[in-house]
Amino acid sequence: MQNNWLRALGRRPYRGLSLLFIFSVLINLPFVWFAWGNPTSDKDSGLHGPARLHQRLQSNIKKLEVFDFREKGLLEELGRLEKEVNTKKKEIRELEKAISSLNNESLGLNRTLKRLERERKRLEENIAQRLVFLYKYARRGYMRALCTASDLDEFRRRLKYLGCIMEEDRRHLEDVFTNQYELQKRCEEIKERIKWTDGKREKEKTNLVQLKEQLEKQVIHLMRIHEEKEFYETAVKELEAVGPRFKETIVKVETQPRESPLLFKNIEEVKGKLPIPVNGTVIRGSKLFRSKKVHLE
DSSP: OHHHHHHHTOSOHHHHHHHHHHHHHHHHHHHHHHHHOOHHHHHHHOOOHHHHHHHHHHHHHHHHHHHHHHHHHHHHHHHHHHHHHHHHHHHHHHHHHHHHHHHHHHHHHHHHHHHHHHHHHHHHHHHHHHHHIIIIIIHHHHHHHHHTOSSHHHHHHHHHHHHHHHHHHHHHHHHHHHHHHHHHHHHHHHHHHHHHHHHHHHHHHHHHHHHHHHHHHHHHHHHHHHHHHHHHHHHHHHHHHHHHHHHHHHHHHHHSOOOOOOOOSOGGGGTTTSOOSSSSOEEOGGGSTTOOSOEEO
16 A cells, blocks of 8 residues: 555655645645634734634724714714805805896996986086076176166166076086986995905805815715725624634634644655545546646545
8 A cells, every 4th residue: 555655656755755745734734823823913912812803893893983973073064064055155145136236226326327417418518508608698688688777676686587597507507416426426335335245255155165175075084984984894793703603613723632743753754654635546647637746636
């Protein structure tokens, strides 16, 4: 049996034994590492097995609670920003209505001002014609009217009549100038109001854009926190599910009797004693397609 097994390994039995030994060590290495854990991490944390798993579970639970608290604070902040954005939108709509009303009022006042200016020009032309007529033509007629008065009373009546005519023209002109000044003043005030309202509207629009950008950043931040929260929730669930099986595996590994390792002083002494790493039958590579190596079936 021993000779057949050595012949199955080929012309170089010692090389085949070395390969099988290395293969056996590599196969059993993960189980040994899993049973004894990571020595570096255990040394650093001072915990092993279930205690270390419990510590990781508690750490993830605390992180999950922190994310819940942060998420609640962000939701309150987002609600406040939403209300502020809606308030700003309402203020902008009111400002736009006020600006439209002021624009209509300004247009009406400008039309009235133009109408009064045309009337003022017409009155000025009439007064100028009257003054020209008075100083160029009417003066003689006034002098004649005054001189042809039959008595002093008639002279006074004619002088008073001419004075009333000139006073009426002067008062009419003053009223036109006063109305023009008042309308111009009102138009200037309305223009200032429109300018102030436009500036305020642009400022509020800028603030609204900034609020929207801030809101978008907060929403993105909230989405990231949701993702991290889901990650920790999944980690907690997986650790809670793995916990019992992990304890069973640890107990099974700790209670399992350990085999003493083989001590090699001379390779000739272990001929036929080296266990096959996996169950199977040794076959030659000639049975496989284009292979001259030894395989386990």
